[in-house]
Amino acid sequence: MSFTAVAFQLSDAQLEQLPTQIIGQASSAFSRHHRGKFGFGERYRFCTHGPQRFSNARDRWDELTSTSVTAVPTGFTASAPVCFAAFSFDARSDVDSVVTVPKYVLDVGETSTWLHYQYDASETIATPETVFAAFISELPADTATVGDATFTYLAAQMTETAFQDSVQAAVAMLAEGGIEKVVLARDELLHSATGFHIPATLRALAHHNPTAWTYKVANLMGSTPELLIARKDAAAKARVLAGTVDRTVAVNEQLIATQLSDSPKQIFEHQAAVDSLVEKLTPFATEMNVSETPFVLALPNVYHLATDVSAQLTDATSILDLVAAINPTAAVGGTPRDLALEVIWELEAQTHGMDRGLYAGAVGWLDAHGHGEFGIALRGSIIEDAHHIRLYAGGGIVEGSDPAEELAETHAKMRPMKHALRTIAADS
Numbered sequence: 001m002s003f004t005a006v007a008f009q010l011s012d013a014q015l016e017q018l019p020t021q022i023i024g025q026a027s028s029a030f031s032r033h034h035r036g037k038f039g040f041g042e043r044y045r046f047c048t049h050g051p052q053r054f055s056n057a058r059d060r061w062d063e064l065t066s067t068s069v070t071a072v073p074t075g076f077t078a079s080a081p082v083c084f085a086a087f088s089f090d091a092r093s094d095v096d097s098v099v100t101v102p103k104y105v106l107d108v109g110e111t112s113t114w115l116h117y118q119y120d121a122s123e124t125i126a127t128p129e130t131v132f133a134a135f136i137s138e139l140p141a142d143t144a145t146v147g148d149a150t151f152t153y154l155a156a157q158m159t160e161t162a163f164q165d166s167v168q169a170a171v172a173m174l175a176e177g178g179i180e181k182v183v184l185a186r187d188e189l190l191h192s193a194t195g196f197h198i199p200a201t202l203r204a205l206a207h208h209n210p211t212a213w214t215y216k217v218a219n220l221m222g223s224t225p226e227l228l229i230a231r232k233d234a235a236a237k238a239r240v241l242a243g244t245v246d247r248t249v250a251v252n253e254q255l256i257a258t259q260l261s262d263s264p265k266q267i268f269e270h271q272a273a274v275d276s277l278v279e280k281l282t283p284f285a286t287e288m289n290v291s292e293t294p295f296v297l298a299l300p301n302v303y304h305l306a307t308d309v310s311a312q313l314t315d316a317t318s319i320l321d322l323v324a325a326i327n328p329t330a331a332v333g334g335t336p337r338d339l340a341l342e343v344i345w346e347l348e349a350q351t352h353g354m355d356r357g358l359y360a361g362a363v364g365w366l367d368a369h370g371h372g373e374f375g376i377a378l379r380g381s382i383i384e385d386a387h388h389i390r391l392y393a394g395g396g397i398v399e400g401s402d403p404a405e406e407l408a409e410t411h412a413k414m415r416p417m418k419h420a421l422r423t424i425a426a427d428s
């Protein structure tokens, strides 16, 4: 099996035939401001796990795309095949990392929209018009007629009490020294008697969180404000977030400053995350630019301290090699990384049976040249089945962290996902 891809730019007439907010019908997505990549249908899917999950995925993807198009059919341009992927946070996770190769990839840019058709190298294809007609006819139905957008809460793996106890335990470990920061998370299991409406949820996520990257890969979906790493040619960029304050708490500039940009605890937590990214990226970079002081990123639910990092890469390093080196960052793991990961595994997975799985891992897309974009899978959820969705959120614990405040922060971080799950009627 070997995939190849061709593409053509959509005409105005074709653009008019696209449903508005097409993300609802996409089987995979990674988009921001309604621009980005959307995958439809599935040609192939494979899973990986363990410490080698990134390099295994890179090797398998290289193999799957090793045949280049010899003769590009009339009306098309040759293009690099694209896949979407989601990788687990921890190498020990029981949850598989997934790579999916769509049949069609819609690439929505600032000034033009391209449709990529991905196919087995042995297939003969017709004209762009035929491919476009097939694409439209194969779009799944997106009837948002489900009236009931309510849900109830079932037992979590990490209950609110268990989460606060874990924060307390982590604070005690931090006091002993050795660990500076550890990020702890909790889950919530939601049940909908009528079934969740995934297309409507995706449309609502993209609509309400335009500055975030709205993602969907396999059963993982959400809108993350944090870009783990993106690579285009020799340029790489990332956005580090760490340090959070709820918008309902910080209601004026003075409060935002005292609770965030002037708070030594928040600055310390943020700096730990920036330093660890810079350290992991250094071996791959000839040049790096890091904003001198963090800026305040305003999201619909919270404010974050943010730092943008850009780098020039030494080599044609695949984005999967970059992801392998920097995942998980200190923003979602802690510092020192290995010790923090041990504490997370012990307090979450071993004590409470909460394996993070894909939450806080890497989610995004890449092409056959190793270019791509990956976000940190935050502010999201796992679709367990038609009636059950599990949400996750966490926060950085440092010396002096307060369990009740950390719990409140996780509530604020789950809000956008819950809001999207509830807005079915309003957005349809």
Ligand SMILES: C=C(O[C@@H]1C=C(C(=O)O)C=C[C@H]1O)C(=O)O
Pocket (backbone or CB within 6 Å): 183, 185, 226, 241, 242, 243, 244, 304, 331, 332, 378, 379, 392, 393, 394, 395, 396, 397, 413
């Ligand atoms: C862990 C999460 O968020 C991360 C933790 C943050 C913090 O501790 O302040 C801020 C942004 C993210 O890097 C989450 O959203 O679940």
